[in-house]
Every structure is written in C-alpha cells, then in structure tokens.
Amino acid sequence: MSNAGLRQRLTAILAADVAGYTRLMAADAGATVAALDEARAVFRSQIEAHRGRVVDMVGDSVLALFESAGGALNAALAVQKALEAASAAMPEGRRMRVRIGVHLGDVIEKADGTVYGHGVNVAARLQAKAWPGGLCLSQTLYDSVKDELPAGARFGGRQRLKNIEEAVPVWHIVPEGAAGLPHYGADALDAAPNNLPLQLTSFIGREGELADVTRLLTESRLLTLLGAGGIGKSRLSLEAATQVMDDFEDGVWFVELAALRDARLVPQAVASVMGVKEAAGRPVSEALVRHVKDRRTLLVLDNCEHLLAGCAELARSLLQAGPHAKVLASSREPLRVAGETTYAVPTLPENEALRLFVDRAAKARPGFRVNGEASAAASICRRLDGIPLAIELAAARVRALSVKAIDARLDDRFRLLIHGDQSALPRQQTLRALIDWSYELLTEEERSVFRRLAVFAGGFTAEAAEDVLEQVTQLVEKSLVVLDASGERYRLLDTVRQYAQERLEESPDSDAAHEHHLQFYLGLAEKARPELAGPKQGEWLSRLDLERENLLAAHAWCDRAPRGAEHGLTLAYLLRPYWLNRGLLGLGYRFTEEALNRSGAATRNFARSRGLFVAGQFACFMGRYAQAQRLLEESLLIAREIDDRRRVAAALQPLGVAHVGQGDLPMARRYLDEAVSLAKEGGEQREIAAAGNARAQLYRVEGDLEQAEELYTRVLALMRELQDRESIAIVLLNLAMVAIGRRAGERARAMLLEVLAIAGEIGSRYVGQSLFEVSAGLAALGADWPRVARFYGAAEALAAQTGIRRDPGDEVFLAPLIAAGQGALGTAAFIAAEHGGRALPFEQA
Template sequence: MPASAAPVRYRFGRFELQLDERRLLSAGAAVALRPLAFDVLTVLVERAGHLVTKTELLRRVWGQVVVEENALQAHVSALRRVLGVPAIATVSGQGYRFTLAAAPVEALSAPATPHNLPHALTSFIGREREIADIRRWLESTRLLTLTGAGGCGKTRLALVVAGAMLEQHPDGVWLVDLAPLGDPKLVPWAVAKALAIQAPPGQEIADTLIGWLASRCVLLVLDNAEHLLDACAQLADRLLRQCARLALLVTSRERLGIEGELNYRVPSLSIPADDASDGLLASEAVRLLVDRARLQRPDFEATAADAPALAAICRRLDGIALAIELAAPRVRVMSLEALSQRLDDRFRVLTEGSRTALPRHRTLRSLIDWSHELLSEPEKAVLRRASVFAGGWTLAAAEQIASGEGVAPGDLLDLLAALVDKNLVITQATQASDGDPRFKMLETVRHYAQDRLRESGEEVAVRDRHVQYLIGLAGALDGSLDAVLQQTLPQLDAEQDNLRAALAWCEGEPARAVQGLRLASLLVTFWQTRGNYGEGVGWLERLLALAPADERGPARAMALHGAGALVAFNGDQAAAEARLREAADLWQQLGDRQRLAASLANLAEVLAYSSELVAARAMAEEALSIAREFGDLRTISFALAVLAQSSLSSGDLPTARTWLSQCLAVARSIGPWNTAATLTMWSLLMQELKDLDASRAALQESLQGFIAFGDRGGAAYARMQLAKVAQDLGDLPAARAELRQAFDGLPRGQYNELLEWLDVFAGALEVPGHAVAAAGVWGCVQRHREERALFSMRPARLQRLREVARHALQDDDAFDRAWQEGRRWSLEEAREQARSLLAVGD
C-alpha cells in the first residue's frame, strides 16, 4: 500500500481524496472504492499530469507480490466508472496519466470536539464496510454494541469509528476502558474519570453523570464490557433514559441485553478464497499479516511463492486480527511455510504479544482463557464436549453428545444460545434438513476447547458418543427404501467432516476399530452415490487391517461386503471377489441368511463383469431365492438385475427382457434411485433391440432420477449412455455434448465407467481427423480391460466403430501404431487426452 505523504488531501473536480481517512468524497458523500483501487488512485493523483508506468503502479500498490497486469487494468476500469473515462488516460504500452487538475489542500485541523481517544501506533487495515455500517447505525440508534470473538478487533474498530464521529458529537467523544476493572461498582466511576467530573459530597455518582450528560451531545465508548455486563447494562439503561442526546458504543464479547440495544457482530478479517497470488491482497487478513511482518523485519517482502503459506496462515487463524498480530513476530525466526505448518500447535507458537498489551492479549491461549473463565460450568462443559464436532453440528446432535454429567438435554438450546451470544460458538448460514440451525466453532476456539476436553478426562466417553450418534444417523441407509435414503443422504453430506473425524478416532486404537467398521460399512451407499469410492475403500481396508484378529462378528462381515462392493466400482474384480467371498463365508458362519443373499448378489455381479456368466447366473439365482424368503426388495432387485445382465451379455435378449421387467417392477416399489439404475440396463436392452427412441426415453428418466438423488456417478453413466444413443443415431455433436457433461460428473476411481466412457468417447471423435487419437484411446482401454479381466457390454458395436475409424484413416499401419502407443498409456494419460480433445468445439 502506498505511504501517505503531506499533503494528505487532494481536490479534483467534484471529488476530494482524503488519504488520512482513506476516503474518496463526492459532494460530501463517501464513494465506495475497493482498497486496492483506492491505492491505485492515490499513486495516480500524487503524480497528476505525469506518466505513471505500470511497473511503478504494480510496485507501489502490490509490493513484491506478483500479480497479473489485468488486475491493475480492472482497478483502473473501476476508477473510470467513478471519475469518468477521461480522468485516467492510457499511455499506450507504458502506463497511465491522471488528467484532472488535482489541487492539494491542507489537512483539516484537529477538531474542536473534545475527546480522549488514543493515537494509533500501527496502521489500520481494511474494515471499510464495517466502518460504514456502524456509522450509519449510530445515526439511528443510541446504543450500539460491537460483539465478536476475542481478538477480532472490536476495540480498534470502535476507536476508528469514534474518531470519525467527532463532528456529530460536539460535546465530546470519550473512551471508557473497563478492562482493568474487577468490581462492578466501579463502572460509573470509570465513566466519571473519563469525563473528568467528580460527584459532589453526598450525591450518587450515577446522578452526577446524568446531570452532566443530560444536556450534552456526547458519544461514550464503553470498551471491554464482557466481564461487567450487569453493571454496564444497568448504567447504560439509566443514562440513555435520562440523557436524550447521549449515544453509547460498547465493545463486548456478549451484548448487554437491554431494551433499545442494537447488536453488531464484528466478523473476522476477510481471508483468501484460494491461494492465487493475484488476488491475495484483497484479503484483509493477508494485508494485516504482511504489514505487521514488515514491522518485525523491515526487509520482509511477500512473493508469489509465499502465497499458499500466507493464505493458509490466515485461514487457519480464522482471520482473527489478534491471532495474526501474534503470528507476525515469528517471521523473524522462521519462514511463512514453517509458521503455517506449526499452527497445529498454535497455542505454543503464538505467545509473543506486546509487553504493554492487556495480559489476556499477550498470547493466543490467554485471549481465549479470558472468555472461558467468564462461562458458567454447564457452558464450559458444552463448549469442550462440542469440540469433537468437525464442520458443525445440529441441536439434536448436541443433545446426544454434549449432555450428561451436569448438562440436561433440555438445557442444550439455552446453553448453545449463550455460547453464541458470547461469540464462542457461531450459527452457520446453512440449516439442517429438518430446519434446525447448525452450529460451529472457529478452528482456533475448537483447538482450545479440545485441549480442555482432554484435560477434563471426558474425551474418550464424548468421542465414543460422537461415533454412536453417527452410526445411528448412517443406520438409516441400511436396506431402506429410497425415500429414507433420499432424506438421510443430504444429512450425511452436511456431516462429512464429522464422519471423517469419527472414523479417524476409531482408527486410533484397535479396540475402537470394530465401531469404525460398523460406521464405515453403513456409509457404503453414501460413498457410492457421492462418487467417493477411493475414500470409502481406504477407510474400510485400514480398519479391517486394524481390527483384532479374532474379530469375526457382523461388523467385520459388513465391512468386507462394503469393501468388496466399492472395490468392484474401482474395477479391481479379483480383490472385489475375494472380499465378497470372505463376507459370504462369514455370514454363513453367523447364520445371517439375509445378509448372505446381499453378498451373493454383489459377488454374482462381479463374476458377470468378468465374463463368468454361468457362475454369475447360478449365484444370482441363489441370492434371489434367499432374498425372497425375507422380502428383501433391494437384494431381490439387485439379483434380478444381475440375471438380466448375464442374459444380455450372452445375447439371450428375450430372457434378459423377462428378468428386467420383473426387476423394474420391484425397483419402482423401492424408489426413484433404484428405478434409475434399472432403467440404464433397460436402455441397453433397447439398444440391442434397435429401439433407440425407447432407449433414450429410459435414459432421460434415469438421468432425472440420479440427479434428484444426488448420484453423480449414476448421472454421468446415464449421460454416457445417452451419448451412445446419439452416436448410433449419427448425431456426433449431441454425443459429444453429453460426453462433456458426463466427463465433468464422472467420479475419480469409478474405473469401470471410465473405461466405458473412453470407449464411447473414442467412437464419437470425428473421423478421419481424430482416427489416430481414437485408436490410441481404444488401445489404452483394451490393455486395462485385459489386465483386470473385464469385458465390454456391446463388443460387436465397439468393433464396428473401430472399423469405421480404421477405414476413415485409410492407413492400417498408422492405426496399429497409434493403438500400440495407446496400450502404453496410463488411464490418467488417456483421460487427459480426452480432456484436451473435448475442449475443442464441434
């Protein structure tokens, strides 16, 4: 940011640029400018009439941070919209010139308004929107309380606003620092001291204050009121009722809670949305860190290489101003990258506050200690127990996990509301699917509360309750109809961080691994519909390896079944078969025939994909027979689908149609997701029967079902089949359009579908122009199918497309060379080849 130099104010046309207050005025009204646009304007105005090169502008506004030139152009464009296009002339290839006559004016002399506001020792960064909001509210309310998390910058913001309000309060703006007080009775005396008045003998100090303030237009700033709330509330209420021209600006971690109070929550500083260096200094948190780091090391310069670490530090510290101030001194002894990595232990690292600061502002831990000690014992218990939640929680979850031992479930709402009021817990913008609010903590507060949980001796019990709660939530996925799944899956979307935290806790000890197996196995459908196959397999395999060797119960069997199902989606048919056979054997030993049927049905599908059609058909028939004994609709539908698939693969279309008709009837009774999956197979049958219109209709219904259910992989597969139909109809542009959308939605790790997508993609390439590329993709797919013993659903169709491409090239040797080259590709290389060709328009 450019340094301000005298004069600090300029006039040009109808505008006044005030460098001391960082404002641009037009006819007395403030003009909204982004901070970097203001800095660009400052440099141009200081050199009005002269060329300012782009290099100089970039250096003075962005320092050593590397940015694209178009960032500068965007700010110049924004200034032209405010000032008029002629105000800033472009000097072609060189830079810009400010064309308006900019006359320097003397800075306004110190206002006559009396005040005791201290002079700042460091620059004030950002907060333009908050300053404007607070000033506007102070014009219409007489009691405004700034609340927010400890260290978010309430005091500094209040002082800046108070300084800007001097002209509106001719009888004075007075700061009353309540931090040193321990006795509530001293609050009115602290106000009197700030006003430099004394009570006559025998008169109550509150009456003296009323007598002095009653006829005066005064703004009082009551700073750090959270530990004296009752006393401050009583005094504020009395003064405001009897002093008509008095206004109060209060800073506190909790509102006063009296009539007429307007509560303004001060947010943390803005943090970077990503690690891109060109927009990094738009973040207030980054600008503060860079500014304070330069006070520690005058030679400090942030480069483009530092952007990820800068962004990570500010995000991990939640944009809390004081935490960033405490982090800055560490740049004297470590790099930004090292500082970022050490923030896992932030309470040991951030300990170097100013010697003259309040004791609670000298370390990060003491900052939160101050808030914590103001809590009641039940509030402390809820805060530490809620720290097990990652990514937020609902009231229902808190009632199950944070209650007990001094906290009744019925008190949870009031206790959470109190923690929200004290800015230790915040409500999230999103709500739970049942309409209840979600709560969360800033990560810095959560780290602190987790330390308290460990110290309390409650951690194991609370974390185990957390796991049990999630098992109960995920249990709705176990064999339910689609309507239940459709309600539960969005709930699990919101709980992904909690699920990962719970599974990680279970992974920490072999004794807990069994509960982890139970939770992970219940999540298989969730991971499947969301396309997170790799994550699901990872959790299941690690927990299976960790669980005690003698664990042979239902939890292990369910985990083996889930791992087999997910590994099959990843295309490792041998591993899938091994896991599913082990699961089936264990169900046999446990005497659970209903679960046995489900594992047999999945095993039959694996065998069908490996072209072992006779074995697949026999196993599917056994699964179907058992499932019918129990009325297990989902397994009945699955077994019927495998029987249809086996018949379709062997070319027995009438039998396939019979099985599929039965499957579709069962699927519709289960719900739209099961129906969508069955319709994709029905579409394949229709393609074999040359009824492309029926195939397309089935796929369109299937696609809508997958989309409504949130099944990304299923939607991608339906689009892939729609591309096939368009391909067979000769509409290659439509096929490519569907393939583009399928590509964007195809989850990583969905191995079988990726192979089929590449097959379809190669057939949709325009020939002869892309016949060589098509040959390479086909060669890659063929090798990977051979390695995993997989087959193509429609080999005759695929062979026909390959022959068309070969003929279009009219060079068999070139086609064969491309094919062999493709056989050396990894699937990722084939995917990238496809991505580059998709980017080319039709």
C-alpha cells in the same frame, strides 16, 4: 501513466463547499442561491487566475486542479478573502462562508476532464475538517508551500479522515480578512472533542461491517458489537466511531475496560475519560447523567464482558438521561439492556484475511513478498478461522520462519503464536491467553460443557447437544460457540475447538464425552440408512453431508471405545450408500478397511461378513476385481458358516460382477443365478431387485439385450414401488443403454431426462458419472461425435474424482462407440473435444 484515455498524474487539488448550506437555504433560499452564484463566479475567476482548472461545480461544492501547489494555495486564500469582503455587511448568521481543503496527490484524469482517485478523496475529507472561512491543508501540500504561507498557519495534528485508512497530518489557516471569525482555538479545529487513539496499523477490509455498524448507530442508541476474542471488535468500534465523529459535536469518548476488575468502578473510568467531576458526597454516576443530559455524545465502551452489570447499569442511566447520547459497546456477550441492538462481528473472509496477513508480515519483515507461498498464506488464514488477532500473531512469525513453516506448525498453534505486540493487553499477546480470558469468565458448568463440545467436528445440531442445550445457548451468548445463519447448526471456530480439545484431554470426562458422541452418530447413521433408499433420500444425504466430519470422528474414536470393533463395522455398513452416492469411494473403502483391521474385528461373525461385503462392493466399483473377489469370497464363506442366507445372497451379487470383470462368465452366471434364487426365496423386494439388476448386467455383457430389457423392466417396477430414487436412476440408465443398442434413440432420451432430474434432486455423483457415459452413447447414435467426446471427457474427469470405474456391462456398451468417435473425428480432434468436457464443472457438463 497513460492507459485507454486515462492519465495518472501528481497535481494540487482544491475541494470546497459552503458551511451551513442547508441552514442558509432554509432561512432564505433566494438570497442563498444569489450568494452562491456570486461565490461560484469568485471561485472560477481565482482558479483561472492561478493557472487552475475547474473540474466540477455541483450544488454548493467546487473541485479544481492546479499546475502547482502554490497556485492552489494562493487561489484558496484569494477566494476566502474575496468572499469575506463581499459578505462583510451582512448579519453574521446570513454570511456565506466556505470550507476549503487543499491536497497534493495523485489523480486519474479521463480524456473528458473528469478526475478520480485517492487524492480527490483526501482533498474532499480535508475540506470537511476546515473551519468555515478557513483552509485545511495536507502535510504533503504544506511541505511544498510552507515558505509561502501567511502567518497563523497552525498544525492540527494527525487527523482520521473518513474512508481514508491512514491518519493524515493537517494544517489549518485563517486567511487575512477573516477577522470576524470566532476565537480560533485548538479545540475548534477538531470535528468533535475525542480521545480516540491513533492506530499504528492500517485497517484492512471490513467495508461491509463498517457500513453496517455506522448505519446501526443512526438507528439505535445502544449498539453492542459481539464476537470471540481477537475477532476485531475493538478496532471496528474505533473505526466506526471515527466515521461518525461529525455527528457528535460534544465528543466521542473511548473507554478501555479490560484492566478494570470491579464493575462498580465503571462510572469512575468513564468520568475520568470525559473529564467529569463528581459532587462531594454524591455518586459519580449522577455527575455523568447531568453531563450527558443535553449533549450529543458517543461513548465507546470497550471489553465489557467481565463487567456486564456495571456497564449495563451505566448505559441505561446515560441513555435515559437525555435524547442525544449514544453508546457503542464491544463485548463477548450482550449487555441485555432494553433497546440494545447487537451486531455479531464475523471473521474475516479469506481475501481480506490474506490481505491482513501480507500487510502485517511486511511490517514484521520489511521487503516481505508472499510470492510462491500464497497457498500456504491462504491456508494459515483459513486454519486460523479468519480471526484477525491470530493472523497478526502468525504474520509476526515471518521474522524467523517461512510462511510454509508457519503453516506446517499450526497444529500446535498455541505454542507457535506466543509473541504479539508487547504494548497490547497481556491477553492479546498470545493466542492461548486470548481464549484463556474467555474461559475463565465461564461458570464451572459452562466450562464443562465447553470442553465436551470439542468432540464435535464440523459443527453440531441442537439434537446432538440436547442434554446441555441451555449451556450451549449461554456459550453462544458469550461468543465461544457460533450459531449459523439458518439457526439450525452450532460450531466452534477451529482455533477455539483446538483449545477446548486440550482442556478436554486434561479433564476426567474426556472418554465419556467421546463415547456420547459415538453413540449419537451411530444412532444417526442407523436412522439415515433406510432413508437413503427412499423418497427422502436427498434430504438425508444432505444431512449426512453436514455431519461427515462428525461421522469420521466417531469412526476414529472406535479405536479406543469399549465396543469399538463392533460399532466400527456397523458404521461402515450403515454409511456404504452415502459414500457411493457422493462419489467418495476411496474414503469409504479406507473407512471400511480400517474397521475390518481394528483390534477385535477379526471374529468370524455377522458383523465381519457384512463389513467384508461392503469393502468388496467398493473394490468392485473401483474396478479392483481380484481384490473384490478375495474380500467377497471371505464374506460369503463366513455367511455360510453362520448359516445367514440373506448375507449369502448379498455377497453373491458383487461376487458375480467381480468374476464378469475378470472375464469368468460361467462362474459369474453360477453366482448370479444363485443370488436371484436366494433373493426370491427370502421374499425381500429390494434384494430381488438388486440380484435381478446384476443378472441383467450379465445378459447385456453376453449380448442378450432382449433378456436384459425384460429383467431391467421388472426391476424398475420394484424400485418405483420402493420409491428408491437412486436405484430408479441406475435401472433407467441400464434400460437406456439397451435402447441405444437397439437404436431406439427417443426412448433412451426420455429415460435420460428422468435420470437428469433425479441426479439434480439427490446430488448423486455416481448417477451423474454414468449419465455422462450413456449420454455419450446417445450422441453416438446420432453421429454427433464432438458431443460424444465432450460427454466422455466429463465422465472421465468425474471418474478421476470419485474413483468409480465402469462395470463390465457399461464398458462393453461404451468402448466401441468411443472408438468409432475417434475414427470419425480423428484422434487429435477427439482428444481436444474430450479435454473440453474434462474442463467443464460437473454442473455445467
């Protein structure tokens, strides 16, 4: 393959470096540099003699490419023979010996001769496995030259190479002339004694986590990887142990503790793996302490959560025994030993989760391709929270189901994901067994709290769980509850929450938990409502954003709650400004409609009148004026029946707008004049301002800009006193339209800049949409027709998302300007510019 000066080809690669170079330089730098120059000359001579090319010689390393595998092998043998002969007269401790790795693989070669690629990486890692004065060959190179090999080539097994996913079979050679080398036993060929199991599947992603863990192992003597079951703690610990193996010359030992039931037997399990025998009549822990005292050893304790006391006691003893031993543990909660560093293993990000799914699916069904089911595969990974074991269980189902069918069945995931690796631990063979294991380790009090936390959707704050916060903290420690990075919000992974929900429904405290949840979020909405029209508006809108799923869950529970009809209508009213600000009119309308239709909500009382007002106002904003009229007339009628003049005044405002929308201006004028009169009679500034704004809209529709401006100005003053940021922005937009109508462009521009600042501060999509529309009008005033089209397109795109339609006054303002733009640019050019505006993200438009 060739591309832009790059050439990919199969070639033999030789990588070498000097063994003990740092030690040699410290002992005699001058002699070492001289010997290195001689060694480089030998390398260059033999590489060229065997039809090779030196790619790089930096420091004590050499990299070369060869036309043939035989040429690379013979050059390496010749180099080792020559260097061995040249240093024969030197003391053993001063002899310069090199390690050489040789591989046959693909490289990418640039026009300037530099090379990259997987093949180069493998050769470099093989070099690190070679014995000083020896060669380490990959299986692919060995297969090409085995008929040419000297006697004494030995198979080194499948070796884990740093940063190489799959284990690589290797061969070792002691060249002729290396008779001075120590005994070449099988144990000497390993970087360190170890029992790390070779993995049967590739390690996907986790580059950042692997780097974090290996770094922390250099800084801490006890590192515990924490996380929920199936999150990948064990696999990450094995990969990390493989990476750091060269740092532990006395061994890396993996101890699987899942099958152990007695914490007192932890020392025996470790001793068995390390080959340590206890003295007669003495505890085995004493023998372990003596064994690790002066050794550089890494002990990997896997699955400690059910044996915490035993693991903690042993870890403390071993770390106190000597300065060089280290422990890497995996657990669902910390060991709580002095000096322990903990690392929370995260779930897989979506891209890595998808790679894992595709890889495991391909192994389950050879020839598998995700093709047109990529979105379903991504959905599976997302719904399974990026938990590796859950994703692997799902991927195994492709033997019998399509990816879309697996995704569709995940609502019943504990029945679906039941056939895992039969050689794995029983608790890792099904998704339910995985969480059962954690659940059974909890105290009864912790189990009760865990079940009750299932009522929270999308997470919760400490305030929401204040009465059980101590137990929540314990569940965080046990990796069943996740605390977010800010330290302010807790959540259950969706898979864990579904399990907790099943347990909750089986328990007698289900109704009480849901009722407690409803009361908390009803109280939160009551606190939020006045703040949504004040100086802390942005802060409270953001808070409700985080609690949206909980608010919807509380609404759903109203179907079963003892006073559900009353609470549902109250929630609908309290959340009205939130749905509007966030441009979620469709959701807000459905929420309110469901509350109105709920059993027990038909009683003609204050709550129903207010609920009908909310639904009618949403219908007005969505341009459904006839529907809004029906809802608002019923709200008005109930308000008159119960003689609530404040509710009468509130219903009259949107009812007048609904009549304007249907072209009935006389009736609109009648309703709006009455609304203004009743608001003044009530004396509430907010109601006076709201009624005045609606009446000014009618003036604008009628073309009376002077009256409109005067009334808008009074309303703006009231809203500034109330510090209602969103309402200030809305009135400024109305005044800006009046200013544009009077061709006062600079006044309009100043107002729009203030609106822009407010929109950014509170994140109101409702204000943002109107800002685009009025900005189009300002651009039209300057005959900047492409900008008119772009702003109009941005507004229309946002309207499609929010469901908000221009009210009659705004339509009267904008429609003729858009028509003028289409006439000036031509329809095709205007549409093209409009589409450009539609394509821009909200923040960039």
